[in-house]
Amino acid sequence: MRSADPAALWDTIRLGLSKQLPEASFKEWIAPCEPQRVDNGTLWIRVPSAAAKLWIEQQLPEEFNDALAQGGLADLRLVFHVDGTPAAPKSAARKSPAATGNGAAEAAPISFPHLFNRYTLDRFVVGPGSQLAFAAAKAVVDNYGKAATPLSLNPLFLYGGAGLGKTHLMVGIGKGLLARNPKLRVAYLKVDNFFNELTVAIKAKNTEPMRKKYQQNDVLLLDDVQTLGKMERTQEEIFYILEYLLQHGKQIVLTSDKPPQRLEGCHERLITRFKWGLTADIQPPDFETRIAILKKKLEDADFKNVPPIPDDVLTFIAHKAKGSVRDLEGFLTRIIFQASLIGIPPTLELAHAAFQGQSGEEPTAAIPPDRIYRMTAETFNVSLVDLMKKRSRQQAILLPRQVAMYLAREIASTPFTDIGRAFNMHHSTVMNAIDSVRERMKRDSEFHRMVQALLNSIH
Template sequence: MSKTAQTVWNNCLEFIKDNIQPQAYKTWFEPIIAVKLTDNALSIQVPSKFFYEWLEEHYVKILKVSLTKELGEKAKLVYIIKMENTYGNKQPFTEKIPSSNRSAVKSQEVDIPLKNKNPELRNPFVIPGIRNVKIESQLNPNYSFENFLEGDSNRLARSAGLAVAAKPGGTSFNPLLIFGGVGLGKTHLVHAIGVDIKDKYPEKTVLYISAEKFTQQYIDSVKKNNRNDFIHFYQIIDVLIIDDVQFLSGKTGTQDVFFHIFNHLHQNGKQVILTSDKAPVDMQDIEQRLLSRFKWGLSAELQTPDFETRVSIVKNKLYRDGVDMPDDIIDYVAKNIKSNVRELEGAIISLIAQSSFNKKEVTLDLARIVVEKFVKNTKREVSIDYIQKVVSDYFQMDVSTLQSKTRKRHIVQARQLAMFFAKKFTKASLASIGSQIGKRDHATVLHACKTVDNLTSTDKQFKKYVDDITKKLSV
């Protein structure tokens, strides 16, 4: 049987998956697409130049071993990076890993043109003298890279943030979109980027603003008939940071004005940084032309930190506050508060406060009382694995059957229900849900959710399935 790019790459992935951490595999290998196989050269598509450089720096050995197993000693790997410039033209870039036995491969410096800049271009909207007006950045200096601890859950986002801070507007990450659930550090990270830029480039105008406040300012400008002044102001910003951009959903006027501001900043080499609680592909009621802009740069997900990272966060918090705490108590807190960094730090603050106010020693019993309050007040987060088990048990089938390629109607419906409940009960992206439920893509998950909604309103038996499983998951 002749080999295809997909089968070769799937075999490589099986080997890689067995030899690296699950989180690293998810971050660095799941987004890769196998493109073509020519003789002994496999071409793979990666999302950005940064992604390619990271693979070369950290995973070149394992890539070479896995590919040599599949294609022999003369195996070659070709990276394809597809970027879009301001006018929508594709800028392909390829780089080969040669079949030598070097432990690492140096990457060539390749300039990927991202924008057509004209040095004679003048901004017709700049109000004379406005450059002399001091614009407060609205940044919180307490949020820094030093106290944003790196782990598998945030490595891509943090590394991209450092790259942007070093060269704002001059990297492939424009815009840089940081997305993830509540309390995972999105706001902290974008403040840290802004603070670092201000330190390195004091002359640059940096502005942090929430999407909610941006919307309110726009509404006020329309009321006062000075919409143009609003636009002019934002067009002179060098680094624009907008928090919770999903808040623009359904607000067509604000989206339209942001679209024009974004285009102007991007074309003039200014940096745009955004945060959202979901990936661009999952955003509802945001215009396609705006979503396509979000995809020009890098979308980096902040995920739930693993146990080791949570322990590091707690220890760092205690060190900054000058407090000592026994390791068994730190471990207990980190094991029991999993989904939210903000709550993790809140529990530590509460523990210190309880101890201080009541003049009690910090003990494991005190930790249990504090943690119990936090966990009780937090809605239990259901995992995708748990959802698949509940749905499979309900329909009396194995999880492997649920995830299989079969098109039998009752199995397809069970799979669609698992996807529907994963979207309802977890913060995972559609792509992540699809990947975990039978290695499907985000479009399949979206279709599954629509199908479940339609069947629930037209089929009484199917509605009973939904109600029964909802009860089981809500216990």
């Protein structure tokens, strides 16, 4: 039986979080929190400030979900409230429909963690690097239950680096399907948590009920399948579950940090199942998409009382946080958090200080354009002299040169006139070249991936 002691429950959650978060992050965000009471399956947790509440709910939902699952508390709801304000009355503590289900779906497993409330398809900002993945996610929702089409979307396999939105799209699919048919049995599951559940079942010498529990779903959302490589028995159980669901026409969505063919240690028959449907990747967002993500983020209800963020601050964030959507949103939240602590509006100076405090780097220390030009030449296998000075309209020279100009502007914010001077060109020619690269990135996904990979390697 689960403990009703809020301190004991919080200790279990803290233990799970301590294994996931860096020590500094744990001390900054988790240590100051205090458990208050347990009511109707909800643990109320007091946090020291509105900014801390915002950070936890916006930046740590996946970490909290993992900690709950690993502690055997997957059905426990968490509510964070600010120090100095009373927790909601007991009558207000109710499980959401996502947690309890309704009607015929009453006995179904939890659809997805309640902390994932912002993961919906309409809140996903689409860029050149995520167009295919988003279109596929939307198609799964729109075409569910309809006659088979020539393009198979089952399973849908989404892959990409950490923090790029794979889980967002996956949960968005589940929510979209439930919005259309609340009676669907939808289960969200991380591979690591399945492993922990399976371990308990093996000790009890009875894995059949667990297998049947997942086979009875209409939709299975299986997160982080790249961790399957060293889990022999887990692979076997997941294979039987996927095989059953596919044979009965049930929808499966999978996520990974790499494509199926690069999953080390996975059985070939499992990889074959992963590749049956559509595989779509998600690449880091480009500059324009990063700006759009920040503006979309600021439309959230959580940010309604935040002072306006100047455009120069958003531009600075978009230039500095290139790695992932999570990095981007985290940097924005940190600036808002620090501004609230000091009691001043967010400014560019504050953004510089926040960046230096987070990364240890000087915010004004730009990457030299010469380094960008040199690495671009190496990537395209042309000499630096030819890239910079050779007068040629051949694609072998023209394309790398345009990419080098684009990267100089994107990474180092180099003025158009300075780029033109380096290439002995008029600044208007440079502007046209950069526009040409941006347009091609929008319509050519392979080119977009190549440019983005080069950008990340330089940065």
